[in-house]
Amino acid sequence: MSKGTFYITTPIYYPSDKLHIGHAYCTVATDTIARYKRMCGYDVMFLTGTDEHGQKIEEKAKAKGVTPQQFVDEIVEGKGGILDLWKLMNISNDRFIRTTDNYHVEAIQKIFKQMFDNGDIYKGSYKGKYCTPCESFWTESQLNNGKCPDCGRDVHDAEEEAYFFRLSKYADRVQALLETPGFLEPASRVNEMINNFIKPGLEDLCVSRTTFKWGIPVTFDPGHVVYVWVDALSNYITALGYDNDKYNDFDKYWPADVHMVGKEIVRFHSIIWPAMLMSLGLPMPKKVYGHGWLLIDGGKMSKSKGNMVDPVLLAERYGVDSLRYFLMREFPLGSDGSFTNEALINRINSDLANDFGNLVSRTVAMVIKYFDGTLPAERVYEPVDDELINMAKGLRNIYEADMDGFMSQAAVLDVFKVISRANKYIDETAPWILAKDEANKARLATVMYNLLEAIRITVTLLQPFMPESCEKAFAQIGATENDKLWDNAAIFGVLPANLTVSRGDTLFPRIDLEKELAALDAMSTPPAQPEAPEDSTVTIDEFAKVQMTVCKVLECENVKKSEKLLRFKLNDGSAAPRQIFSGIAKYYKPEELVGKTVVACTNLPPRKMMGEESNGMLLSAEKDGKLNLLILDDAISAGATLC
Ligand code: MSP
Numbered sequence: 001m002s003k004g005t006f007y008i009t010t011p012i013y014y015p016s017d018k019l020h021i022g023h024a025y026c027t028v029a030t031d032t033i034a035r036y037k038r039m040c041g042y043d044v045m046f047l048t049g050t051d052e053h054g055q056k057i058e059e060k061a062k063a064k065g066v067t068p069q070q071f072v073d074e075i076v077e078g079k080g081g082i083l084d085l086w087k088l089m090n091i092s093n094d095r096f097i098r099t100t101d102n103y104h105v106e107a108i109q110k111i112f113k114q115m116f117d118n119g120d121i122y123k124g125s126y127k128g129k130y131c132t133p134c135e136s137f138w139t140e141s142q143l144n145n146g147k148c149p150d151c152g153r154d155v156h157d158a159e160e161e162a163y164f165f166r167l168s169k170y171a172d173r174v175q176a177l178l179e180t181p182g183f184l185e186p187a188s189r190v191n192e193m194i195n196n197f198i199k200p201g202l203e204d205l206c207v208s209r210t211t212f213k214w215g216i217p218v219t220f221d222p223g224h225v226v227y228v229w230v231d232a233l234s235n236y237i238t239a240l241g242y243d244n245d246k247y248n249d250f251d252k253y254w255p256a257d258v259h260m261v262g263k264e265i266v267r268f269h270s271i272i273w274p275a276m277l278m279s280l281g282l283p284m285p286k287k288v289y290g291h292g293w294l295l296i297d298g299g300k301m302s303k304s305k306g307n308m309v310d311p312v313l314l315a316e317r318y319g320v321d322s323l324r325y326f327l328m329r330e331f332p333l334g335s336d337g338s339f340t341n342e343a344l345i346n347r348i349n350s351d352l353a354n355d356f357g358n359l360v361s362r363t364v365a366m367v368i369k370y371f372d373g374t375l376p377a378e379r380v381y382e383p384v385d386d387e388l389i390n391m392a393k394g395l396r397n398i399y400e401a402d403m404d405g406f407m408s409q410a411a412v413l414d415v416f417k418v419i420s421r422a423n424k425y426i427d428e429t430a431p432w433i434l435a436k437d438e439a440n441k442a443r444l445a446t447v448m449y450n451l452l453e454a455i456r457i458t459v460t461l462l463q464p465f466m467p468e469s470c471e472k473a474f475a476q477i478g479a480t481e482n483d484k485l486w487d488n489a490a491i492f493g494v495l496p497a498n499l500t501v502s503r504g505d506t507l508f509p510r511i512d513l514e515k516e517l518a519a520l521d522a523m524s525t526p527p528a529q530p531e532a533p534e535d536s537t538v539t540i541d542e543f544a545k546v547q548m549t550v551c552k553v554l555e556c557e558n559v560k561k562s563e564k565l566l567r568f569k570l571n572d573g574s575a576a577p578r579q580i581f582s583g584i585a586k587y588y589k590p591e592e593l594v595g596k597t598v599v600a601c602t603n604l605p606p607r608k609m610m611g612e613e614s615n616g617m618l619l620s621a622e623k624d625g626k627l628n629l630l631i632l633d634d635a636i637s638a639g640a641t642l643c
Contacts, residue, residue: 006042007253008034011261012049012097012235015075016056019085020301021327021339022262022294024311028324029291029333029408030260031091035464036403038092039486045253047239048086049097050076054228055136058214068214069100080312088312090320090467095247097239099216099231103246107238108231109219111280112207114243116220120166120279123221126206130158136211163208163224170275171202177274177284184270185406186334189263189290193270205272233273237282256285266290289406292336306524309339313523317516321466322348322508328465329412341520345511352508355419356458360507362426363451364476367501370435370444375452377497378442385450388425389492391418392454396490399461412465415458422454452477452499453492460489469507476504518611522562547603548619551578552638556590559610566590568618572602573639581614584627597632 010030013023027048034046052072061071076082076098086093097104115121128137131148138148138155148155175198177183184190208224209215215225234242240254241247261269269288277284293300296307315323326347331337367373395418402411429447434440455477463470463484474484478499488494551570554577559565566585569577580600599619606613619630 001041002043003041004043005045005253005257006034006037007045007047007240007256008037008258008260009046009236009256010048011265012051012099012232013082014054014056015050015052015072015082016060017303018075018080018308018310019082021309021311021314022301024085024089024323025294025327025331026260026262026291027086027091028089028327031089031093032324032328032408032464033258033260033403033406035092035467039460039463040400041486045095045240045249046093047095047097047236048091048093049095049235049239050082050099051228051232051235052076052098052100053215053225053231055209055212055214058212061214072098072100085312088315088320089324092467095239097235099235101246103244104235104238105216107243108216108226108234110243111234111238111276112216112218112226112230113220115165115276115279116163118279120169121163121207122166124162124164124204125159126162127157127159129155131155160210162206162210163218163221164204165207165230165276165279167205167272167275168202170278171198173278174198174202174271174274178270182287183284184266185287185289188334189266189270193267197267197271202271229268229272230276233268233276236273236285255283256287258287258289259285260289260291263290263292289333291333292331294331294339295336296339298338314344318344318348318511319469319508321469322352325352325412325466328408330409332409333406341517342513345513345516348508349510349513351416353510355416355423356462357506357508359419359423359426359451360455360459360473360476363448363455364501364503366431367448367452368503370431371448373502374500375445375448375498376441377445379446379449379497380443381446382443384425384428385446388418388421388450388454391421392457393490393492395457395461396486403464408465411461415461418454418458422451422458425451425454449495449497449499452495452501456483456495457489457492460484460486472504472507475502477501514611518561521608521610524608545603546601548641549573549600549602549616550632550636550638550640551598551600553593553596553598556593558585558590562610565610566593567612568593568598570598570600571638572600573637578602578615579613580616580618581609581612582618582620582629584618584620584629587627588629593629596629597636597638599630599632 008030010027013019030046034044038044050072057072058068061068064071074081083096112121126137128139129143130137131151131153133151133153136150137158142149143155144152147153175194178190178193184193207227207230208218209227210223213225215228216231218224218226236256236259237250237254238244239247240250242250259269266288274284296309301308311323326344329351330343330347367375395414398414399411402414431444431447434444434447455473456479459470459473478501479495482488483494549572551572553568554571555569557567559567559581564583564585565581566588568580568582570580572578600616601619602616604616606615620627621630
């Protein structure tokens with residue numbers, strides 16, 4: 001019997017680039033909740049997808065010499081694309097929407113017309129600062145020193161015809177909705193929305209564009225395309241069949257139980273989207289949950305910083321479940337968190353290899369060793385059993401409260417309390433001592449059974465986080481489908497008394513931290529070079545910012561595990577030697593370079609290479625595919641600055 005429906009969504013991602021660990025984080029968090037709800041007995045609809053229109057996609061496609069449709073098809077459906085990523089990450093979405101799907105396009109045209117017909121969309125004129133080469137409108141506050149923030153050129157006042165949505169009309173109703181407990185979570189985001197957007201006065205929203213073509217045309221005024229957020233937000237209803245015949249479960253699943261979104265798009269989901277739904281006369285989503293960001297070195301990931309973390313690389317190297325587990329265990333959902341490779345590896349080693357994996361493998365190994373894999377049915381109880389049994393029995397209720405409150409991190413922590421307690425129980429009961437005396441057989445079997453039951457319950461509750469590994473653990477403890485059920489997770493004593501276990505592969509192999517950190521650093525992608533502006537000249541002031549220092553090579557050596565790199569210790573005129581890694585190992589023997597005078601750019605930000613810092617870059621000249629270090633006459637002393 002279903003407990004009812006549960007509709008949960010992720011944002012639909014922009015297919016303008018490869019997705020990174022931040023996108024994977026949101027999708028895994030949503031997947032975990034969807035799996036949890038299914039396990040509890042809900043009829044779940046889990047939707048994700050891609051937001052494929054807009055100027056940025058149009059420009060990227062143009063730069064690549066393909067049509068926008070070809071461009072997004074490749075990123076979404078191509079090899080290693082978004083669909084492949086979600087398959088790899090074991091995402092259990094029931095539906096996937098692309099905003100270029102015909103049924104969605106047609107539905108958006110109807111939705112736009114509906115809002116126009118009911119008087120909520122009207123034609124007006126859009127005033128702003130216009131950059132002609134970029135064909136973009138900017139507001140005063142978006143400008144960079146009065147210039148176009150994209151290309152840095154002059155902008156001028158301009159006005160164009162556009163359609164507007166009467167957002168202002170809904171301000172009071174939206175405010176009341178925002179103030180409804182539970183609608184927007186974490187609750188801290190409510191005041192942010194009210195103070196920053198509602199109180200200063202909600203302005204009507206410009207919902208059509210004429211400056212680019214890659215969007216959904218307004219049927220009754222085809223020079224206009226629908227604003228990308230109106231197009232994108234509506235995905236949550238078109239994917240259920242609203243205003244289209246492709247699907248037919250709008251009445252069943254709407255309103256959504258949760259829209260899971262990153263904190264930067266809470267505004268769109270908790271203000272604009274509700275106002276659109278009000279205009280359409282539809283019920284409000286029950287909840288918008290604004291999760292925090294994964295930060296790298298305290299900031300956002302970006303291509304230009306070269307610090308994008310690739311979920312594929314990590315999942316392939318350490319296993320999908322380890323990565324999923326780490327993402328949910330390390331970061332509380334509502335707050336920002338700092339992603340590091342070191343934290344990932346430490347977490348896998350301590351929680352998964354040591355605590356969890358070890359508990360399963362030790363227990364199974366002991367049942368095989370002492371009972372040939374099958375427990376005898378007799379039992380001998382002792383008071384030391386109570387705490388473990390009670391903790392395991394009580395876990396499901398605690399976990400349920402955590403999960404229902406979107407506290408996946410707390411849920412995992414609570415499961416691991418029982419895992420730790422079970423490991424401690426092994427030490428307390430010392431099965432290897434019991435095994436020495438045949439008379440203790442029934443007691444030993446009881447200890448093993450209690451451990452297996454604690455494992456069954458914890459594994460049941462870990463399923464939403466690590467589906468595949470939990471299946472493997474279940475197989476090892478001989479659990480049947482019935483033993484894996486949610487209803488049985490609150491009961492102790494479900495496994496048959498005479499159950500049979502079987503040895504399996506190590507669930508989570510230990511990882512060599514140092515070795516892996518070095519390997520990951522060596523694989524990290526260098527920062528993307530900014531696309532060369534049309535005018536590639538630099539001003540004398542810009543050039544003067546580059547600090548080039550004459551340095552003497554103090555030490556030079558090959559770098560272990562790298563064919564490309566040499567490690568330099570340089571005298572740059574300061575007291576401490578400067579370390580720089582340079583990719584020229586193919587062209588020089590390290591000993592040839594000691595004592596030479598070279599030039600380094602010394603005001604680049606430090607970069608991690610092979611687990612260590614590289615502070616600058618050595619200048620070299622390329623000729624016929626060979627790199628030649630710029631070696632200067634020794635007469636110039638170390639520390640001199642090129643000018
Ligand atoms: N297309 C819009 C969403 C439309 S929904 C109707 C969009 N797309 S996006 O590709 O930029 O994805 C944004 C979402 O990805 C964020 O809201 C968040 O869920 C996730 N993340 C992107 N970077 C992230 C981090 N660094 N950390 C955590 N989540 C991140 O906005």
